[in-house]
Amino acid sequence: MRGIEKIRLDDSLQKQINFIQEIDKIKYIERKTRLFNSDRHENDAEHCWHLALMTIVLAEQADKPIDVLRVLKMVLIHDIVEIDAGDIFIYDTFKNHTNTEAERTAAKRIFGLLPAEQAEELIAIWEEFEEGATNEAKFAKSMDRFEPLLQNTSNNGGTWREYNVDYQQVFNKKKIIKNASASIWNYAEKLINESVDKGILKKKMV
Amino acid sequence: MRGIEKIRLDDSLQKQINFIQEIDKIKYIERKTRLFNSDRHENDAEHCWHLALMTIVLAEQADKPIDVLRVLKMVLIHDIVEIDAGDIFIYDTFKNHTNTEAERTAAKRIFGLLPAEQAEELIAIWEEFEEGATNEAKFAKSMDRFEPLLQNTSNNGGTWREYNVDYQQVFNKKKIIKNASASIWNYAEKLINESVDKGILKKKMV
Numbered sequence: 549m550r551g552i553e554k555i556r557l558d559d560s561l562q563k564q565i566n567f568i569q570e571i572d573k574i575k576y577i578e579r580k581t582r583l584f585n586s587d588r589h590e591n592d593a594e595h596c597w598h599l600a601l602m603t604i605v606l607a608e609q610a611d612k613p614i615d616v617l618r619v620l621k622m623v624l625i626h627d628i629v630e631i632d633a634g635d636i637f638i639y640d641t642f643k644n645h646t647n648t649e650a651e652r653t654a655a656k657r658i659f660g661l662l663p664a665e666q667a668e669e670l671i672a673i674w675e676e677f678e679e680g681a682t683n684e685a686k687f688a689k690s691m692d693r694f695e696p697l698l699q700n701t702s703n704n705g706g707t708w709r710e711y712n713v714d715y716q717q718v719f720n721k722k723k724i725i726k727n728a729s730a731s732i733w734n735y736a737e738k739l740i741n742e743s744v745d746k747g748i749l750k751k752k753m754v
Numbered sequence: 755m756r757g758i759e760k761i762r763l764d765d766s767l768q769k770q771i772n773f774i775q776e777i778d779k780i781k782y783i784e785r786k787t788r789l790f791n792s793d794r795h796e797n798d799a800e801h802c803w804h805l806a807l808m809t810i811v812l813a814e815q816a817d818k819p820i821d822v823l824r825v826l827k828m829v830l831i832h833d834i835v836e837i838d839a840g841d842i843f844i845y846d847t848f849k850n851h852t853n854t855e856a857e858r859t860a861a862k863r864i865f866g867l868l869p870a871e872q873a874e875e876l877i878a879i880w881e882e883f884e885e886g887a888t889n890e891a892k893f894a895k896s897m898d899r900f901e902p903l904l905q906n907t908s909n910n911g912g913t914w915r916e917y918n919v920d921y922q923q924v925f926n927k928k929k930i931i932k933n934a935s936a937s938i939w940n941y942a943e944k945l946i947n948e949s950v951d952k953g954i955l956k957k958k959m960v
Contacts, residue, residue, distance in 0.1 A: 561937055564811045569904065571807060572790040575800045584778040594781045597803040600830050601777060605770045605872060617823040624806050666811060698775065731767055 560663040567661040592627040599623035622677040622688040629654040690728035705748030766869040773867040798833040805829035828894040835860040896934035911954030
């Protein structure tokens with residue numbers, strides 16, 4: 549290896565390790581939702597791991613061809629910005645859930661710890677996820693909406709009951725699953741309707 | 755969609771969802787190692803997420819070409835067998851760390867929740883990781899050894915001090931990093947030597 553090439557690699561490696569240490573912090577970011585059949589809140593690292601596993605096994609349910617590696621990168625990194633910007637509850641009506649300026653600044657700072665090319669690549673993947681326009685981003689977002697639906701139904705209504713969320717709000721947030729997979733949406737819609745029948749999701753807000 | 759094809763897909767989806775619910779349990783499996791600069795133990799889901807991120811940013815440090823998607827699948831699923839078989843501490847001298855019969859049985863039961871083809875694929879990927887012969891498995895294993903090294907050095911010796919582990923034991927476990935990446939091994943070896951110099955890793959067991 550030529551000397552200059554080796555120095556470049558060493559320098560890259562140190563930047564990569566700085567990033568690896570920094571992102572450890574997402575293990576402390578607690579979500580509102582709780583683990584399956586549990587009272588314990590899920591943290592962002594566990595959530596991202598679970599979306600990655602869902603992507604691996606559910607990719608074949610996608611209606612359009614998807615680049616699974618790209619979707620995995622998306623779901624694995626999508627919450628890293630919360631290290632600086634914090635987790636915003638999806639049914640929070642006071643704060644805008646996505647694309648906040650704080651998240652953009654966070655993306656620049658945290659991914660910016662990496663060598664320039666990698667930083668650019670991961671920021672682009674994160675922006676693609678936020679925008680939600682490509683098949684990969686649609687699939688990644690459907691995973692992000694489907695996991696808490698499974699968790700809430702396993703937890704007797706979970707955050708829906710805890711935060712007084714009704715059928716229409718849930719339906720509006722979950723319907724984007726349809727943009728990725730008809731079969732998963734079919735399953736999700738059935739779960740939502742069953743939740744109303746069981747009385748763990750209210751038909752109208754009171 | 756023809757009726758019979760739809761039934762097959764629905765049946766596959768239910769199996770996939772059963773698997774997705776089952777693997778939630780790895781969030782309760784506590785490792786011996788602790789988070790960076792922390793007293794809090796890491797759990798298996800957090801650990802697998804971190805190895806996946808390390809894979810994404812460190813893949814370019816691999817000495818041989820690797821299929822990143824395959825490595826990601828490996829690191830994301832490699833600890834799922836611990837749901838049934840439990841976590842065995844790498845410096846445990848009484849138990850064999852890898853390839854135990856309990857882990858094989860666990861792999862069959864847990865991946866066996868999936869549709870047959872997917873179960874076979876993931877069991878094969880898990881076995882490839884355990885065997886450690888391919889470039890992908892070597893890289894995945896190097897990530898698995900590198901993360902706790904970074905954690906222990908950030909934690910003033912961490913599990914080395916807690917369990918009276920010495921330089922030679924650490925060196926023997928970590929040296930396989932060299933099979934994946936000379937630059938990462940170079941960095942790792944420097945960290946190990948510095949740890950001895952700082953007195954957070956003993957030269958010889960007492």
